Amino acid sequence: MPTATSKLHGRAGELKVIDRQLAEARSGRSSALVIRGETGIGKSTLLAHAEQAAADLSVLRGSGIESETNLPFAGLHLLLRTVLDRVEELPAPHAKALHRAFGACGDAEERGGDRFAVGLAVLALLRELTEAAPVLVVVDDAHWLDRGSAEALLFAARRLPARGVTMLFAARDLYAPPFPAQGIEELRLTGLDPAAAGELLAECADDLPPPRREDVVREARGNPLALIEIAAANREGRQGRQSTEVAPHNRVLHSFAERIAVLPETTRTMILVAAADGTCDTGTVLAAGALLGASLDDLRVAEDAQLLTFTDNCLVFRHPLMRTAAYRTVPMAHRIRAHKALADVLDSPDEVDRKAWHLAAASTGHDEDVAKALESSAEHARARGGYAAVAAAYEQAAALSPLRDDRGRRLSAAARAAADAGQLDHARNLAYQATTQLTDPLELSLAAMIHATLAEDDNNPLEAHYILSRAAERVAEREPELAGRLLFWAAGSASVGDDLPAVERTAELAEKLGVSGTSRIRALATVSGGKVSESIHALRQLVSGETLFTDCVDHPLALRGRTTLASWYSLLGDDAAAGTLAIEVTTDSRAGAAMGVLPKALAVLAKTQLHLGRHKDALASASEGMRIADDIGQQQSRAALAGVLAHLAAIEGKEAEVERLTSEAPAQAAMAARTLLDLGLGRHDAVIDRLDRLGGEFEGLHSLALVPDLVEAAVKARRPELARRQLDRYVTWAEQTGRPWAKAVASRCGALLGEEPLFEEAVRLHLAEQGRPFERARTELLYGEWLRRARRKEQARTQLRSALAIFERLGALPWIERARTELRAAGRPADAGQPATRSTDLERMLTPQELRIARLAAQGLTNRDIGTRMYLSPRTVGYHLYKTYPKLGISSRGELAKLGLAR
Template identity: 35%
Template sequence: MDEHTGDLGAVPRPEPDPGEPIVGRDAELARLVRAMDSASADPAAVLVGDMGTGKSALLDRAVRHAEAGGARVLRAEGSELESSLAFSALHQLLRPVLSEVDRLPDRQRAAILDAFGTGPAMPRYSSAPDLMLIGVAVLSLLSALGDQRPVLVVLDDAQWFDRASLDALSFAARRLEGEPVTMLIGARGGDHLPGFDRHVPTLILGPLDNAAANQLLDLQPKSPTGHTRTRILDQAGGNPLALVELTRTATAADAATGLPTAGPLPLSDHLERIFAARLNGLPAATARALLLLAAMDSVDFTIAASAGLPNAEDDAWLPAEQARLIRRTGRDVRFRHPLVRSAVYHAASLGARREAHLALAAMLRDEPDRRAWHLAAACPRPDAAVSAELERTAARARRRGGHAAAAKALQRAAELAPQRENSARLLVEAAAAAVFTGDIAWVKELAAAVRARTDDAKLLAAAAVQAGRLAVLTVRHSVVFSRLADTAEELAARQPAAGLELLAHAAVVRFYSGADTQRHRIQDILRSLTEDASYTGLRTWVRAVCDPFGDRSELVSLLPQLAAEAQARPEQLTTVGIMAWLLDETPQAVRAFDEAFASWELQGTLPEGLGGAVAWAYVERGRWEQAREACARTIAVGRSVGLDHAVACAATVDAAVLAYQGDATAARAEEALALIDPLESRSVCVYARRALGAAAAAEGAYETAYDQLRMVFTADGAPLHYHASYPAVADLAAAAVRCGRREEAAAIVERCARALAESASPRLRALINRARGLLADPEDAEPHFRASLADPVLAHWPFERAQILLDLAEWLRRRRRIAEARTPLTEALETFRRLGAHPWIERARAESRAAGLDVTDTAPDALAALSPQQQQIIRLAARGLTNREIGERLFLSPRTVSSHLYRSFPKLGITARSQLRDLIEDTLATAGHS
């Protein structure tokens, strides 16, 4: 059992692994640890939460912490069976130290022994034990034990403690201040805990937030992905026990017979036994009401209550409330735990479930989507009418951007479609929608279902295309490329459109792998495909992705037409943007991305092949904050659906931005390298090395920087990747000059220049000229620097242009042309400030001072003391975003955002969120005039 499942009463609980994290409970664990501190003002704390929220896990961790510090631990766990036995809990707690009881004063010793039923008859006292005296005895005993060493008292499942024990322990708890004793109490939410209600601080364990819930799923032996993961997250409601148990049952059911497409996920046998006793013997009216409630989705209740479900005040709910199955709050009725819903639903017969869903469908005539799902849940066999209802539901979901919802509706519609060909068509459409969830296994499952239902060549080709769309995001590029190319070649004659689509996906794999043999194969297949004006966009995509510098001028000339055709079609605009980025037309790429995202928010879905191009384009244009947001989105979604290659792509971009900003940590780039095979994914390898090189250069470790950047090229100096390697030539040259590797670097630069020849973009020509200027003899450098700055288009790559300006200024100052150096220096420093490129700011400042510019009194960047992530959060907060909104943008929990803000305010010299906007505006103004 997972450590989060540790408050199930009498259910055995193995000791959690000390090294295993308690997900999403850092603040609560820190609070418990503080309570154990000898200086704590609150030596007792109550931990309250529903079953499965992790109370016992936190208490276990507190116990290990105390034992590691040499404390004595006394522990008792409540039992429902013993809750009516007076002092049973206190006896369990003190049994290990009963020998110490003999050292208590006579009256106290006698009172405790009498309470435990082990002492002699004491007629001189009342026939009932003196509870006050027992409380004093407990306090004395704990204090005496504390004189020997610190004591931790842990009371778990205290809601099942007998009242007498609670009275004695609460008496002691209120008097522990100044004693080397800590008392931690765990109890169920909603339970009255006499004596501890008002006098002891309470920590409430609510549901895990979305980030923590996803992290817990990632830690499971078989982490769920895609729509199964979404169902588990929705049903569990942030409860750790529910997340773990539903994952186990979903995994087992999926492997055996497949998951039910509607209704709650089934429970494990372990949990069914826990709930079975509470369901037995309920009145018929109560059982029916519970089943209706269980068959609903989370928002049905308010709609259906007035149409047949008993209202919250109805006596039908009372037996369920007494059985601790539901909770009534105002006009609302909710299950006490998300797993109770599953237990109620699956305990009912198939016939009873069907009747419940039909009743709900009748109530929901004004809610067509929910009505369709209830009708589907009630269908024992194919039904054309219900299938059509679900297809209409899918269409509405797609219009709202609900790709997963659309795919699920279409998959269920296919199951209910009487005609096999219609079923296959619906499955193809489901696969097309599922692509945007990033769930490869689901798309493959849907494609396989198509093959099982039809021999129609067109549908089979369409299914292959959908499966190929996501296959490009896996790390097995050689295998995937062969499969895509073979199928494209096979379809070239009879289904040329499908063949071309598959070839487009194969081109993406070629980009990631960088293998030249793949380029030749793609070009051969492309030549075999019939020319068709309606597929110009796809053919251009294949050519641009496969070999962007082969026919660059012609490809660039096609972009305006393709962009015009893609207007108001976000997917197509994104495709045009990626092509523009590949061709070093970054301004056009960013415009396309901006237009696409204005009408189509990619939050929650994964961009298709080459999605990292979006982030790189924003980096190149100097919009680093947006680049990191795009990376955070891709990393979070990629991790949740198991697309390691997508995660690696985004991590390399993020690592590069962090390096430019002065965060020299190599974690992001090293994570990317660990996720891929360098021989299979040359593009990711190159981007990671570029980021590592930038990080090393930022720290002045130029030998390390050169070694990293040298790996961007082969042993004989050729580009390791036909697109990703070229932009590194200038950084390679800069590192080489500072570590004495000038000759080797010059050979690589010239080889790149020859390879590109006239196909080089203006940007690459500028970078090659910068590299030549850095590597040239001092007297020969100026023409190269001037040539690299000659084309005004370089302004669209502000960081690269500022680097060249700084190089030129440094060269001019060393030639004692100080007056000439000041203009490029000023411009470079302004750009670095705007971008937040701190290592470059410091270098430009030092050079400016050497050139006689007054930069010593310049106000420092107010955000300079913050980490890059804190800077992101501060900037978003200054724009008025809430913690939850910032968390959604950066895929952080609101708690993490709040923590960063709390730590950042003192560094910024402010005390309120309302001061952030003025602070950011002042910082920008300072940067602009320094």
């Protein structure tokens, strides 16, 4: 096997690529590379030289191991073994994800943790390690990594932190499982050039006569292992001249097979058993070999023939391809015999999983007993969070199941696990197959739900709608309750996909099938229809009823349902309820490492914080959500978060940012942000033009938020008639929600359209609750303007001062300008805003991150708890917290509590 000291021939170009990457890491940049090529071409050798050239970097060295491809996270554990003590320094959810992956969690029943959790934890660990020095990660034989480790490492490789990390993977092309690594740069190794090949041969076979050497170079086509192996075979006179048509790696395989073929039969049996076992467990191999008539002597013969070797008490093939040759070049009946013998001798309770796999490999048809054994092996793998191994075991169990429903159920479990392991396409295929096999209504519904979740995650809500509707039809007669749930979700998916007729059709289907919960499905259709009065009634029905899947066994699905519930509260204008629920969901998602739900929940939370005037909190939530959505590729949530950030930027008058963010946001949110920006900057015609162009499409509950802006712009542009029709809808909505802030805004709009006494009513309503401060300030500004024109300057100043103070606190620059101009016109110097409260003053001094930390610390949370909530290490929390003290003029945590930040 190659070592860092073996002399390297040729490979100048390849070494240059690697040197460049190392240099990048030293200068603080990151990169990843997969080195590919056939067996023996020199991948491991190149990795060894990369390591040698990286003496000044921290090196993490790992490797896929053939016998461990089904052991969840074995590869990752090997790679991280030298830095495991650093795991404790990570934020709790990351540390927990790694502990669970490495089987150190104790509680096998513990749920939660999705396919992103381990990958994100690896990223966090790499970030942490780069603080000391650039990092080189070397993973040899990546094709043999267990799927969990492979997914986690590739996840990290695609999103490497800005600071210097270089990841090098080596993967073999043939005689090995594939190692697809989309999006990662590739370096393909081909044969050494003739000069380098000649040098290598001169070094390893200088006794061969020169004409034979030339033959060897030609035959080996620059493959170093083939050069060495063919030269040896020549020397031993094992073979004559071979055709150069045979590929070098096949040549090597052939040569290994020949070496085995000349050995005695019992020795060949022993070698086959060792190859079939593949775990290096000498005792088991000997016992199984004995069942087939082989003995310890045979192991000795194999060792003398340079095929097997003992290292660290472990029996291994000298070259992995020897194992391939030993296993693949014998008849299937022999292989089955070997696996059966291994299964027969594996009798201890901790060997049940291995036994199950051997039984499976020895099965030739359906076998329920073996399927059951594999099923329990799958559950053992699950306890370690090894979803890929779970999927593989269930899939195999399904293939062996004699009964259709058992097959379907196992396929469905395989689909769920494959999805958790990030094998999304495979998972969808398995889920689809499961639905074709299943007849049991509950199992069929579960399979459809998994299938639908996958479709939704892939930004395809209408496919989810279709899957769920079809499943509901199939189970409706036997399980009307279940069918009702499926159709409720189907309607929700159709509404997310903006297919309103499909929502309506789903409600009709529910009525036709007579499923349970029809009225809730009808309510959803009503909300999607967007008729204000009916919608509010329907929303109330939805939020008061039992929520979609909150009681569901599937934790992430329940979290998703609660996120939807929070967004319904938001549509009802109930920011407090939406906010409380969104905080609960984000906390639970973090605790359970359900990363997939976090961006969605953070989007709802950020929007609520924005409404409540907590802009820095909103910025922090939305930015965190964006980072995770980017990391896990969730386009839809990313767009929603961009919408919130665009809205924030619009309030603050940041034109370029609004431009950039609205190009990524959903249409409605983009429209709202651009409108608000134009309004703040006094571009009333632009507002009117834009909303006028909408014409008949100015419908639906979401569009209501635009109405107050349209009213204000239309009145300022002296075209009030444009806004009257829309106002009626808004007033109805405000009345029906019963929210004081909403009624206040409705009154303000009425006042602008000529019913001036309503201004007073509006201000009174705003003061009745802590509602939406930005809206309150807008009301006060408009009222102040009106009062000034009515020559009631003193009263005008009171309103304007209050408005200015709020705008200042929110950093709403265009609006600050407007309020100041009005104040000057009302006979008051521009800097005369009311003093802000102490806590809001303090809030202005801190960055959004510091503010979040300070708030949580003020509530009495420890650095570790804060870290858990914010996905930071406790040390980073401490660092930010201590930075805030001088800014706040305090010196201890105790004083923090007195500043009024704890809300």
